[in-house]
Amino acid sequence: MNVTIGINGFGRIGRCLTRIVSTTPDSGITIAAVNDIASADKLAYGLKRDSLRGVFPGTVLSRGDHLIVNDHPIQVFNQARPDRIRWAEANVDVVIEATGRFRTGGQARSHITHGGARKVVISASADDPDAYLVYGANHDRYDSASHDVISPASCGVNALSIMAKVLLDRFGLHSVSTSVVLAVQGWQKVHDTLIGTSRDDPRLGRSVGQSIIPHNYVAGELVSVALPALGDILYSYYCVPTPVGSLAELSGLTDRPVSSEEINRAMAEAAAGPLRGILAYDPDPTVSVDVKNNPASCLFDPSGTRTTRHGGVQVRGWFDNEWGFSHRVLDLARLVGEHAPVSAADECWSLA
Numbered sequence: 001m002n003v004t005i006g007i008n009g010f011g012r013i014g015r016c017l018t019r020i021v022s023t024t025p026d027s028g029i030t031i032a033a034v035n036d037i038a039s040a041d042k043l044a045y046g047l048k049r050d051s052l053r054g055v056f057p058g059t060v061l062s063r064g065d066h067l068i069v070n071d072h073p074i075q076v077f078n079q080a081r082p083d084r085i086r087w088a089e090a091n092v093d094v095v096i097e098a099t100g101r102f103r104t105g106g107q108a109r110s111h112i113t114h115g116g117a118r119k120v121v122i123s124a125s126a127d128d129p130d131a132y133l134v135y136g137a138n139h140d141r142y143d144s145a146s147h148d149v150i151s152p153a154s155c156g157v158n159a160l161s162i163m164a165k166v167l168l169d170r171f172g173l174h175s176v177s178t179s180v181v182l183a184v185q186g187w188q189k190v191h192d193t194l195i196g197t198s199r200d201d202p203r204l205g206r207s208v209g210q211s212i213i214p215h216n217y218v219a220g221e222l223v224s225v226a227l228p229a230l231g232d233i234l235y236s237y238y239c240v241p242t243p244v245g246s247l248a249e250l251s252g253l254t255d256r257p258v259s260s261e262e263i264n265r266a267m268a269e270a271a272a273g274p275l276r277g278i279l280a281y282d283p284d285p286t287v288s289v290d291v292k293n294n295p296a297s298c299l300f301d302p303s304g305t306r307t308t309r310h311g312g313v314q315v316r317g318w319f320d321n322e323w324g325f326s327h328r329v330l331d332l333a334r335l336v337g338e339h340a341p342v343s344a345a346d347e348c349w350s351l352a
């Protein structure tokens with residue numbers, strides 16, 4: 001089955017989603033429309049020329065209110081308010097809300113109530129979605145009848161949750177604390193800025209290139225929302241000036257003492273088995289840039305594993321905060337789209 005999506009916000013995540021779909025044969029996803037406050041010309045330029053991902057490996061044109069990507073037409077809307085985007089006209093089933101501006105369940109739901117879409121996936125740790133679904137950790141809890149607006153939580157939560165799931169399932173895990181070190185985000189500022197950051201903590205308006213910036217990021221808690229058996233967790237979160245490639249570390253207590261070798265073996269087995277594609281495993285000595293373009297939620301680094309005689313464990317994983325996360329957003333779009341009724345346009349595309 002093919003799922004027809006629309007993307008609101010053609011920024012870092014919106015363009016990664018488009019690159020992935022456009023370069024993956026049989027992705028199972030068709031992008032029917034995008035919406036942004038930028039013109040179609042600019043969206044085409046942004047897709048073609050990307051400082052992190054390189055030149056687009058295909059053709060991109062803008063023609064009127066359409067982008068033409070590898071000969072596939074994508075309708076472009078230019079609306080600043082989500083309740084004004086006419087997704088139904090483009091036969092969009094699932095909207096990916098990727099502006100970073102409309103992160104509450106209520107705001108994102110207007111893609112359904114006003115735009116005519118059937119489901120929404122917010123590409124962020126939203127407030128009050130119908131469900132937080134971390135692909136590979138708890139996406140089996142998806143309930144098509146009651147979950148219309150879904151959040152995958154954040155890229156860091158995805159990386160942490162996948163390592164936590166393996167430890168939890170194999171050894172039992174509690175008393176967890178986590179740490180995320182995140183590459184530069186588009187909302188950060190080149191120079192110190194005191195207004196216009198829309199974030200309460202003034203440190204988040206500080207110059208991105210000069211500091212390690214702590215972020216009181218509540219999304220860390222969402223690891224235990226995805227995996228409630230973990231109980232409460234402690235978390236910390238730091239923004240650093242690297243352009244892409246981020247770090248997740250998790251520590252806690254297992255039900256019985258385990259060795260580093262046992263843990264690394266469990267991770268390698270999960271990466272080759274049930275979590276293939278979501279968890280990756282690299283025995284080589286790695287640094288953050290090595291994870292660039294890796295589609296997994298977490299690239300497990302066995303050299304980071306530590307254990308104590310009393311069941312203390314510590315593990316490390318890397319993640320491409322854009323690329324891996326965008327793959328999981330698309331996994332969720334497929335999950336929720338496949339449970340939605342097939343649109344008439346879908347059937348036309350299939351017959352074409």
Ligand SMILES: NC(=O)c1ccc[n+]([C@@H]2O[C@H](COP(=O)([O-])OP(=O)(O)OC[C@H]3O[C@@H](n4cnc5c(N)ncnc54)[C@H](O)[C@@H]3O)[C@@H](O)[C@H]2O)c1
Pocket residue numbers: 008009010011012013014035036037038079080081098099100101103123124154155185186187321322325
């Ligand atoms: N970049 C990452 O590494 C990353 C990882 C995980 C989650 N996220 C989350 O994904 C969301 C998007 O992040 P991003 O990095 O793509 O941001 P971005 O700033 O690169 O892109 C945002 C896009 O939305 C557009 N936009 C702004 N206001 C709009 C409006 N009113 N209507 C329509 N379009 C509008 C902008 O023009 C821009 O193209 C954020 O919530 C972010 O926290 C980002």
